[in-house]
Amino acid sequence: MPVPCRTGCGNNAVLKRPKTGDALCKECFYWAFETEIHYTITKGELFNKGDSVAIAASGGKDSTVLAYILKTLNTRYDYGLNLMLLSIDEGITGYRDDSLETVKQNRDDYEMPLKILSYKDLYGWTMDEIVAQIGRKNNCTFCGVFRRQALDRGAALLDVKCIATGHNADDIAETVLMNVLRGDIARLKRCTAISTGSEGTIPRVKPLKYTYEKEIVMYAHYKKLVYFSTECVFAPNAYRGHARALLKDMERIRPTCIMDIIYSGETMSVKEQVSLPSQRICSRCNFVSSQEVCKACVLLEGLNKGLPKLGIGKTSKAKKMLEAYNARQMQENSLEQATDLEDTSKSIKDNIKDASNKCNSKNCCSGKCKSDASKQQNGNAKINKLLEQYGLDESPSSQKLNGDLSDDECSGGCGNSSSMPIGF
Amino acid sequence: MICKKCNNDESTVLLRKKDYYCEKCFINNTNHKFRACIGKNKLFSSQENVLVCLSGEEGSTVLLNLISNGLCLENHKKLRINPIFLHLYNNNDIAEKVIEDCKKHDFVVYVVNISDYMSTTIDLPEPNSLPKLNVGTNNTVNIFNNLPATAFNDMFIKIKRTLFIKYAKVLHCNFIFTAETTGSLASSLLSSIALGRGSQVEDDIGFIDNRDDIKIVRPMKDISKEELHFYIKIKKLNIQHHYDMKKNSLQVLINNFVSDLQENFPSTISTVCKTAEKLGVASDNADNESNHKCKICESVLNIPDGRLTALQATDFSRIVSLQKPSKINTHDKNVIKIVQENQHSMFPYISAAKCVKKKGEGVMKIGAVTEDASQNGMPYYDDPKRLGKGEKRQQS
Ligand SMILES: [Zn+2]
Ligand SMILES: [Zn+2]
Ligand SMILES: [Zn+2]
Ligand SMILES: [Zn+2]
Numbered sequence: 001m002p003v004p005c006r007t008g009c010g011n012n013a014v015l016k017r018p019k020t021g022d023a024l025c026k027e028c029f030y031w032a033f034e035t036e037i038h039y040t041i042t043k044g045e046l047f048n049k050g051d052s053v054a055i056a057a058s059g060g061k062d063s064t065v066l067a068y069i070l071k072t073l074n075t076r077y078d079y080g081l082n083l084m085l086l087s088i089d090e091g092i093t094g095y096r097d098d099s100l101e102t103v104k105q106n107r108d109d110y111e112m113p114l115k116i117l118s119y120k121d122l123y124g125w126t127m128d129e130i131v132a133q134i135g136r137k138n139n140c141t142f143c144g145v146f147r148r149q150a151l152d153r154g155a156a157l158l159d160v161k162c163i164a165t166g167h168n169a170d171d172i173a174e175t176v177l178m179n180v181l182r183g184d185i186a187r188l189k190r191c192t193a194i195s196t197g198s199e200g201t202i203p204r205v206k207p208l209k210y211t212y213e214k215e216i217v218m219y220a221h222y223k224k225l226v227y228f229s230t231e232c233v234f235a236p237n238a239y240r241g242h243a244r245a246l247l248k249d250m251e252r253i254r255p256t257c258i259m260d261i262i263y264s265g266e267t268m269s270v271k272e273q274v275s276l277p278s279q280r281i282c283s284r285c286n287f288v289s290s291q292e293v294c295k296a297c298v299l300l301e302g303l304n305k306g307l308p309k310l311g312i313g314k315t316s317k318a319k320k321m322l323e324a325y326n327a328r329q330m331q332e333n334s335l336e337q338a339t340d341l342e343d344t345s346k347s348i349k350d351n352i353k354d355a356s357n358k359c360n361s362k363n364c365c366s367g368k369c370k371s372d373a374s375k376q377q378n379g380n381a382k383i384n385k386l387l388e389q390y391g392l393d394e395s396p397s398s399q400k401l402n403g404d405l406s407d408d409e410c411s412g413g414c415g416n417s418s419s420m421p422i423g424f
Numbered sequence: 425m426i427c428k429k430c431n432n433d434e435s436t437v438l439l440r441k442k443d444y445y446c447e448k449c450f451i452n453n454t455n456h457k458f459r460a461c462i463g464k465n466k467l468f469s470s471q472e473n474v475l476v477c478l479s480g481e482e483g484s485t486v487l488l489n490l491i492s493n494g495l496c497l498e499n500h501k502k503l504r505i506n507p508i509f510l511h512l513y514n515n516n517d518i519a520e521k522v523i524e525d526c527k528k529h530d531f532v533v534y535v536v537n538i539s540d541y542m543s544t545t546i547d548l549p550e551p552n553s554l555p556k557l558n559v560g561t562n563n564t565v566n567i568f569n570n571l572p573a574t575a576f577n578d579m580f581i582k583i584k585r586t587l588f589i590k591y592a593k594v595l596h597c598n599f600i601f602t603a604e605t606t607g608s609l610a611s612s613l614l615s616s617i618a619l620g621r622g623s624q625v626e627d628d629i630g631f632i633d634n635r636d637d638i639k640i641v642r643p644m645k646d647i648s649k650e651e652l653h654f655y656i657k658i659k660k661l662n663i664q665h666h667y668d669m670k671k672n673s674l675q676v677l678i679n680n681f682v683s684d685l686q687e688n689f690p691s692t693i694s695t696v697c698k699t700a701e702k703l704g705v706a707s708d709n710a711d712n713e714s715n716h717k718c719k720i721c722e723s724v725l726n727i728p729d730g731r732l733t734a735l736q737a738t739d740f741s742r743i744v745s746l747q748k749p750s751k752i753n754t755h756d757k758n759v760i761k762i763v764q765e766n767q768h769s770m771f772p773y774i775s776a777a778k779c780v781k782k783k784g785e786g787v788m789k790i791g792a793v794t795e796d797a798s799q800n801g802m803p804y805y806d807d808p809k810r811l812g813k814g815e816k817r818q819q820s
Contacts, residue, residue: 006745006746007745007746007747007748007749008748009748009749017741017745019741020741020742020745022745022746024745027749028745028748028749031744031749032741032744032745035744036737036740036741036744039737039740039744040732040737043732043736044731044732176617177614177617180613180614180617180696180699181692181695181696182692182695183695183696183698183699185699185702185703188699194732209737210734210737210738210741238689242681242685246614246677246678246681249677249681250618250674250677250678253574253672253673253674253677254572254574254618254673254674256738257618257619257674259620259734259735259737259738260617260618260619260620260734261617261618261620261622262734263620263622263733263734263735264616264617264618264619264620264621264622264623265617265622266622266733266734267620267622267623267733268622268623268625268703268704269703269704270702270703270704271626271702271703271704
C-alpha cells in the first residue's frame with residue numbers, strides 16, 4: 001500500500017526519514033535535506049558573502065554530498081561563495097589513489113578547482129611508508145596530525161577564508177562520547193563547535209553538523225552522486241571504537257539521541273578551574289601548536305630518526321627517548337646505519353604483502369584489499385539495508401541501484417573517509 | 425595472597441584484578457571511603473538531620489550498613505548525623521525488606537508511594553509500615569507509563585528526586601543521602617548526555633546536587649560495584665534484586681555498556697566520573713536564572729546569545745519535513761523565518777513533552793502538555809507512529 005508523502009504534496013512517499021521518521025517523497029526529501037543545511041549555514045553564520053571556501057574533499061560520501069550541496073545552495077540562495085576542492089593524498093595505495101579519482105570526478109561534475117597536496121611532498125613520507133615503520137598501531141595519530149596540518153597548508157596556498165569539512169551529526173555525537181570515555185575535557189568542549197579555529201589557523205566549518213549519516217547515504221543514492229566509500233583503513237583507537245559501537249546501538253533504540261548528544265555537548269561547559277592548553281606557534285614549522293614544537297614536527301622527527309613512537313605518548317617520554325637516541329647516535333657508526341636502512345626497506349615490502357593477505361579480516365583492509373566485485377556487492381548491501389529499513393517502495397527490485405556506489409566499509413575504519421578526526 | 429595493607433597472608437579480596445586485601449582491611453578501606461567523602465566536604469554541623477533514601481538495592485543496603493556502623497563507633501570516630509530513612513514504594517517485596525532491614529538497626533523508615541508525586545497535599549505515612557494505596561493518584565502516574573521506555577526511565581529519576589526533596593522538607597532535613605556508586609554514576613553521566621541533559625551533569629552526577637536549598641549528597645560515589653559486591657559478601661547482607669528501569673531503553677543499554685567497561689577497562693569508569701566533575705552549564709549567567717529552568721527536570725532552558733543548537737536544528741527538521749517545497753519560496757533568503765512562523769508545531773525544549781518553562785504548578789503541567797500535544801495531532805515526543813520523533817516502538 002503506497003504511503004502518501006507527509007507534506008501533502010500528493011506524491012507517494014519513497015522513504016522514511018531516519019532523522020524525523022516522516023514518510024517523504026523524493027522531491028520533498030531533497031528539499032528538506034537541502035533546506036536544513038541552508039538553515040545550518042545561515043543560522044550558524046558559517047560564511048560571509050564573497051568568501052573563498054575550500055571543501056576538504058576525500059571522495060567519500062560526506063565530502064561528495066557536501067560539495068554537491070554547497071554548489072546547489074550557493075546558486076539557489078546566492079551565497080556568492082567561491083568554492084574549491086582541497087584534497088590530501090596520504091599515500092595509501094589502493095585507498096587514496098582510487099578516491100582521488102573520485103575527487104577529480106567531483107571537480108569536473110561540479111566545476112570547481114581542485115588542489116591536491118600529498119604527505120610525500122609535505123613531509124617526505126607516505127602513509128604506506130609510515131605504516132611500514134610503525135606497524136598497525138597509532139596510524140590514526142599520524143594520519144590525523146598530518147592531515148590537520150596539511151589542510152591548513154593547502155588552505156593557505158589557496159588563500160581561502162575557511163575550510164568546510166564533511167563531519168556529520170553521527171561523527172560529532174561519536175566524538176562527544178569518545179571524549180567523555182577518555183576524559184578529554186578540552187576536546188569535549190571543542191568538538192561540538194560548528195566552526196573551530198584559533199588565531200593563526202584557518203577556521204573549519206561543518207555545514208553537515210546536524211545531518212544524519214544515514215540521510216547523507218540516502219541522498220547520495222537517490223541523487224546518484226558518485227562517491228568512493230572505502231573507509232580508511234587503520235583501526236581506530238579503542239575509545240572511538242567503543243563510542244561508535246555504543247552510538248549505533250543507541251540510535252537503534254532512539255534515533256534522536258544523535259541530536260541530543262550534540263545538544264549535551266553544546267550546553268555543557270568546562271568549569272573555570274580546568275585549564276586548557278594555550279596556543280602558540282611551533283618553533284620549527286610556524287604552524288599553530290600547543291607545545292613549543294608541534295605534534296606534526298615531533299612525529300616527523302621520530303620518523304626521520306627511526307623512533308616512530310616519539311610523540312605518541314607523553315611529552316616527557318618523548319624527551320627521554322630522544323636523549324637515549326642521541327646517546328646511541330654518538331656510539332654508532334655510519335655503517336650500522338646503512339644496514340638499518342636496508343632492513344627498513346625490506347620491512348615495507350613485508351608489510352604490504354602482509355596487508356594484502358589479510359584484507360578480509362575485520363580490522364584490516366589497509367586499503368589494499370581492492371576487489372571490485374566484492375566492493376560493489378558490499379555497497380549494494382549497505383544501501384539495500386538502509387532502503388529496507390527506511391525505503392517505502394514496495395518492490396525493492398525496482399530500485400535502480402547506483403552503479404557508482406561502492407561501499408567497502410572497513411569496520412575498523414578510523415572514521416569517515418572524508419575528513420580528519422574531529423576536535424584536535 | 426598477601427594483603428597490600430597489612431601483609432596478612434589470608435587475603436581473599438581481589439580488586440581491579442591486581443590488588444589483594446584481607447577482609448578486615450577491605451572493610452576498613454570501604455568505610456574510610458564513605459567517611460572521607462562526607463568528611464572532607466565539611467557539610468554538616470553536628471547531629472544534622474539527614475534523609476537517607478533507600479531503594480532496597482545493593483548500594484542502598486550497603487549505605488544503611490555503613491551508616492549503622494558509623495553511628496556505633498566511639499568518641500571522635502562516631503558518625504554525627506541523625507539519619508531518617510525514606511523508601512519510595514514501587515514493589516511490595518522490596519518495601520517489606522527495607523522495613524525489615526531498618527527495624528534490625530532500630531531505624532525508622534517512611535515508605536512513600538511514588539504516586540504521591542501528583543499529590544499537592546502531604547501526609548506523612550506511619551513509620552515502618554506499607555503505605556495505603558490511593559487509587560485516584562495512582563492512575564495519574566499511569567500517564568508516564570505511556571512514555572517510551574527511555575523517557576519513562578528519565579522521568580522516573582526526576583520523580584524520585586522531587587519526592588526526596590519534598591519529604592526532606594517535611595522531615596526537617598537539609599541534606600539527603602543517596603546510594604549511587606562509581607559505576608551507576610558513570611551510567612547516569614552517559615545517559616544524561618544521550619538524553620540531551622549534558623547541562624545538568626554537574627548536579628546529576630557530582631558529589632552534591634546543589635539545585636535546591638536541600639542538598640542531595642552522594643557519599644558512596646567513590647565506591648565501585650566490585651567493592652560493593654565484596655562488602656555484601658563479607659558482611660553477609662541480604663539483597664533482593666529488582667530493576668526499576670524499563671527495558672529496551674537507552675539507560676539499560678548504557679548500563680550494560682558500563683558493566684562491560686567495568687569488567688574490561690575499569691579505569692575508564694573512574695575517568696568518566698572525573699570528567700563529570702569538571703563540567704558545568706554553558707549559560708551566560710547560570711546562577712540567577714531560576715526563572716528559566718524547567719520546573720520538572722531543572723534543565724536550563726535559555727542558551728546563551730541565541731546561537732544555533734541541535735535543538736533548533738531538530739525543530740527545523742520537523743517543520744521542514746511537514747512543508748511542501750512549493751509552499752515556501754526556496755529562493756527566499758529568509759527561510760529561517762518559517763521557524764518563527766511555525767512556533768506552534770515546534771518542540772522548544774529537549775524533552776518538550778515534559779519540560780515546562782513557566783513557573784507555577786509545574787507538576788500538573790505534564791498532563792496538560794501531554795493532552796495538548798495529542799489533541800492537536802502534533803508531532804509529539806511520544807507519538808508511536810512517528811518513528812524518530814521520540815524513539816522506535818513496536819507498531820501495532
Ligand atoms: Zn512530497
Ligand atoms: Zn611544527
Ligand atoms: Zn589486611
Ligand atoms: Zn524539563
